Amino acid sequence: MTHNLVDFHCHLDLYQDFENVIKESERAGVYTLAVTTTPRAWQRNHALTEELKYVRPALGLHPQLVGKNTAQELKLWEQLLPQAKYVGEIGLDAGPDYFRTLDEQKKVFERILTLCAAAGGKVLSVHAIRSVSVVLDMVEAILPRARGVVVLHWFSGTPAQARRAVNLGCYFSVNTPMLYNERNEALFGLIPTDRLLTETDGPFTRSENSPSRPKDVIGAVKALSELRHTTPDQMAEQIAANLKNLLSGGASS
Numbered sequence: 001m002t003h004n005l006v007d008f009h010c011h012l013d014l015y016q017d018f019e020n021v022i023k024e025s026e027r028a029g030v031y032t033l034a035v036t037t038t039p040r041a042w043q044r045n046h047a048l049t050e051e052l053k054y055v056r057p058a059l060g061l062h063p064q065l066v067g068k069n070t071a072q073e074l075k076l077w078e079q080l081l082p083q084a085k086y087v088g089e090i091g092l093d094a095g096p097d098y099f100r101t102l103d104e105q106k107k108v109f110e111r112i113l114t115l116c117a118a119a120g121g122k123v124l125s126v127h128a129i130r131s132v133s134v135v136l137d138m139v140e141a142i143l144p145r146a147r148g149v150v151v152l153h154w155f156s157g158t159p160a161q162a163r164r165a166v167n168l169g170c171y172f173s174v175n176t177p178m179l180y181n182e183r184n185e186a187l188f189g190l191i192p193t194d195r196l197l198t199e200t201d202g203p204f205t206r207s208e209n210s211p212s213r214p215k216d217v218i219g220a221v222k223a224l225s226e227l228r229h230t231t232p233d234q235m236a237e238q239i240a241a242n243l244k245n246l247l248s249g250g251a252s253s
């Protein structure tokens with residue numbers, strides 16, 4: 001592989017060998033977004049990646065954790081936002097286990113989007129389980145495209161919702177379980193290639209029977225290359241170019 005890989009959603013701080021997995025990504029030149037689930041994780045993620053070229057930390061407040069000290073967590077998140085270019089994991093989860101906190105999740109997500117819009121220039125990694133329409137409604141109402149970029153992580157919506165997300169300027173970070181799910185065939189048919197990024201969502205996915213690590217994102221690159229009838233190397237080049245384009249503020253199509 002002659003091009004740098006991109007793992008745009010990985011929970012590095014949930015690995016037992018956190019520091020080692022950071023070094024591994026950096027050595028391999030995998031552009032890795034280290035998402036977090038609580039703003040309390042920011043300081044250490046930030047300190048360990050500050051001097052690095054390929055690994056970047058994201059300031060998160062996971063929707064599944066809303067309900068536990070939410071006011072305090074949000075306050076800390078707000079204080080740290082000026083330090084962060086990347087925001088995540090954030091979003092909504094209306095699945096059966098988290099539905100009871102959905103109203104509170106919406107308030108948190110609304111506040112996060114509002115502050116990101118005010119700050120400008122943030123890149124958001126967004127979780128949307130059984131809540132894609134609401135997430136897109138809120139993004140459309142609160143975060144204009146010129147004020148920030150939304151990357152939908154592990155998208156699980158319908159083709160119509162995907163089309164709407166594309167029209168709103170969203171990117172999609174995709175992983176191997178999504179790509180090997182036949183139900184997603186129509187979905188991948190309508191996401192423009194220049195809106196695709198790759199992710200592992202490690203350690204929550206597995207590669208060769210152990211938790212995926214950022215370098216395992218090659219699996220998603222290979223699956224995407226088959227889908228788009230190109231080579232893994234060309235697909236890796238495309239994904240790296242998409243990331244560059246996203247960061248330069250250019251949304252192509």
Ligand code: MN
Binds near residue numbers: 009035089201
């Ligand atoms: Mn995640």
